[in-house]
Each structure stands twice: as structure tokens, then as C-alpha cells.
Amino acid sequence: MKIGILGGGQLGKMLYAPANKLDIDIRFMDSMTEGPVSKIATNYTIGDITNYDDVMAFGADCEVLSIEIEKVNCEALKELELQGTIVYPQPQIIELIQDKGLQKDFYQQQGLPTSDFKFFDSLTELEGSIESGAIQYPFVQKMRKDGYDGRGVQIIRSESDLAQAFSSNFITEDLVSIDKEIGVITCRDAKGQVVVYDPVEMVFHADANILLYQLGPADINQEVVDRAKDLAIKTAEAYGIVGLLAIEMFLTPSGQLLINEVAPRPHNSGHHSIEATMCSQYENHLRTLANLPLGDTKTLTSSLLMNVLGAEGFTGPVQYEGIDKILTIPGVNVHLYGKTTTKPFRKMGHINIIGESKDELIAHYQYITDNFRVISK
Ligand code: ADP
Numbered sequence: 001m002k003i004g005i006l007g008g009g010q011l012g013k014m015l016y017a018p019a020n021k022l023d024i025d026i027r028f029m030d031s032m033t034e035g036p037v038s039k040i041a042t043n044y045t046i047g048d049i050t051n052y053d054d055v056m057a058f059g060a061d062c063e064v065l066s067i068e069i070e071k072v073n074c075e076a077l078k079e080l081e082l083q084g085t086i087v088y089p090q091p092q093i094i095e096l097i098q099d100k101g102l103q104k105d106f107y108q109q110q111g112l113p114t115s116d117f118k119f120f121d122s123l124t125e126l127e128g129s130i131e132s133g134a135i136q137y138p139f140v141q142k143m144r145k146d147g148y149d150g151r152g153v154q155i156i157r158s159e160s161d162l163a164q165a166f167s168s169n170f171i172t173e174d175l176v177s178i179d180k181e182i183g184v185i186t187c188r189d190a191k192g193q194v195v196v197y198d199p200v201e202m203v204f205h206a207d208a209n210i211l212l213y214q215l216g217p218a219d220i221n222q223e224v225v226d227r228a229k230d231l232a233i234k235t236a237e238a239y240g241i242v243g244l245l246a247i248e249m250f251l252t253p254s255g256q257l258l259i260n261e262v263a264p265r266p267h268n269s270g271h272h273s274i275e276a277t278m279c280s281q282y283e284n285h286l287r288t289l290a291n292l293p294l295g296d297t298k299t300l301t302s303s304l305l306m307n308v309l310g311a312e313g314f315t316g317p318v319q320y321e322g323i324d325k326i327l328t329i330p331g332v333n334v335h336l337y338g339k340t341t342t343k344p345f346r347k348m349g350h351i352n353i354i355g356e357s358k359d360e361l362i363a364h365y366q367y368i369t370d371n372f373r374v375i376s377k
Helices: 010-021 052-059 074-082 091-098 100-110 123-132 159-164 222-239 281-289 358-371
Strands: 002-006 025-030 044-046 064-067 117-122 139-143 153-156 168-174 180-188 194-196 200-204 211-216 243-251 257-263 302-309 316-321 332-336 347-355 373-376
Touching (some): 002 052, 010 281, 025 052, 052 074, 064 281, 091 257, 100 222, 100 257, 117 123, 180 222, 180 281, 194 222, 211 358, 302 358, 347 358
Antiparallel strands (some): 117 168, 200 211, 302 347, 316 373, 332 347
């Protein structure tokens, strides 16, 4: 079976490993000539995944098509589906998820919990709603499309913040009081069977809103774990998606769970699943594409996941300073994406630390932060 993946970034690279393991014919398309997958895949096409003709040409030789990033040309995927190609996740689901406004609308229609929101076409319209009292400070403003890693999201606290506000095609959301941000990954196969991973928890810097690391499993009580998993399964079923669905949720101080957004593909919050669970998210996604039975999602060990980001002040050919010091620590798994050049804050890899206790994991995290840096040669 020929499986094609749109996108050749790090998530694609991590799909490649289980495809090798299971001897699955996998091919990729991306415009990057020196991306994480281009270095390793035997079948790699240079092409624009947002371009109709490029996606049609790539899809013509695939029996099953999937994605590792959701910014793809859905018109081409719909046409390929009509012509008989299996496309998972289904193109209309990718299209809906590409638009944060349509996503929120979907949760509301399905009775799935999410913060209240409103659609806006222009700043004038927003100003009108503020004046009439329909919207009150503070609130969250989000671009409907093409935001990622927090770009395209801002908190508007007062009139003075309106000067930096997005000017068109955005939504506003109630500012949620967040106790914890958690992520839950599901995988649903074509027969409708769903498996779910244990929730993980994002830990942020106390003052700056910077993600420090992710803890798996999340440090929350069993009742919340059960509710979060249940909500994640309901969400995957509401979409009717085939393949992975990562659900980002907010846990409020009163114990309510609200869906923030979802990703219909392998997700950062599931990187730990390679070493810390029975069957990784990547392998489970591939299994659904290849029509193979789903794998066990059981957590095998506690983990702490941290990003490897380019250090400030360095741009150029990458060098991993101090890697020799950290590779000797038991339980430290370094994953480098194979990007040849570094720049400040570029995601160059991640480290998944596995171990017994949260204290031990945090001690290793601290040591790595102090002794390892991504610099240029
Ligand atoms: P992106 O898709 O760029 O990751 P998100 O929608 O996940 O954007 O938002 C980024 C961050 O902004 C979230 O992780 C959360 O910390 C904060 N955030 C988003 N929506 C809200 C909200 N309604 N209330 C409070 N904080 C929010």
C-alpha cells in the first residue's frame, strides 16, 4: 500500500521510523529541499503542499494520503477523495480545523465545552461591540487562520491594546482562568474504534507565558483524568475523524474542562509517546492509515518533554554544545530534527526524559537547561 504524507517536517520524520519498522511504503512531499524528512526518506517529492496542482500530482500515485501539518490544499484532497484515494484525516475535517472560528462553532453545535466566542470581520465591528457592552475587557483575540505557536493569539486588556489588534477575520473569546493546560491524544480507526493516551500537562514560566516543559502523565486527580479522556473520545467521535486527533484543553480552578483547539495529526504533546508509552502516536497514526489494528496507548513511565530551541544570538550552521554531558544521563532521549541551520528560538529538536519521580525529572531538566545549548559553528 502506497501511503503519501503532505509535509516533511519533524513530525513527518517521526512517522518515518515506525513506517520502516512495519515495512510500510511511505512517501512525502514538502517544498523544503533540506528539511527533516528530505535527509532520510527514500521517496521524497519537492512540491508545495498548499498548491492544488502539486497536491494532485503527488496524490495521483498514492493509495492513502495523510498530513503532518494542517496547512494543506483541501480542494485537491477533496478532488482526490472523489477519485477514490483514501484521505485521512478527511479533507472536510482538515478544512474545518484550519479555521479557529469554525472549530469553536463546531464545539458549540455539538454541545462540547469551550469558552464563549464571537466572530468579527473588522476592527470597527469589534469597537462597536465593546461600546455596546456586548464584549468586555479583558478578552482574547485570535486570527481565524494561519496562527501557530501562539502567533495569531493575543489578550486585549484595555483600549490601548486595540492599537495592536488584528484587523480582520478574527474571533474573540472569553479570557479563561486557567489552572492547567492539558493535552489528550486520541486515535480513531476507520471502523470507529478509538484509543486514547493519558493526559499530559504543559508547565509554563510563572511570569512570562513561555512553555518550560510538558509532564506526562499530567499531575491531576483520577477523576479529572477520566473526564478529560472521555471528553477527548467524544470530540474524536463528533468529528468522525480517522487518524490522530490531539485535543488541547484548559482545566479551570473550579474543575471544568474546556476545549481550546485540536490538531488532526501527530502533535508535539505526543512526542513523549515514543519512549513513554506502549505504542507511539506516530505508529498508531500509521496503523490507521495502513488499516492495521490500533496499538496500546498505556503509559509505561513518567516523562518530561522539553523543546530544544536555538539559543539567542546564534544564527548559522548548527552545533549542539554540551550534548556529550547530557547523553550520559540515564533516561535522557535526545531527538534532533536534522535542521542544518539554527536561529534564535527555532525548534531544532526535543528531549524526552523518562524516570520514576517528578522531582528526578525536573532535576534532569534543570541540568540540561544549564549545560546544553544550540549554537552556530
Ligand atoms: P496556537 O494555535 O497558536 O497554539 P492557541 O489557541 O493554542 O494558539 O493559544 C495559545 C495560548 O494562548 C494557549 O496555550 C493559552 O495559554 C492562551 N489562550 C488561548 N485561548 C485562551 C482563552 N480563551 N483564555 C485564556 N487563555 C487562552
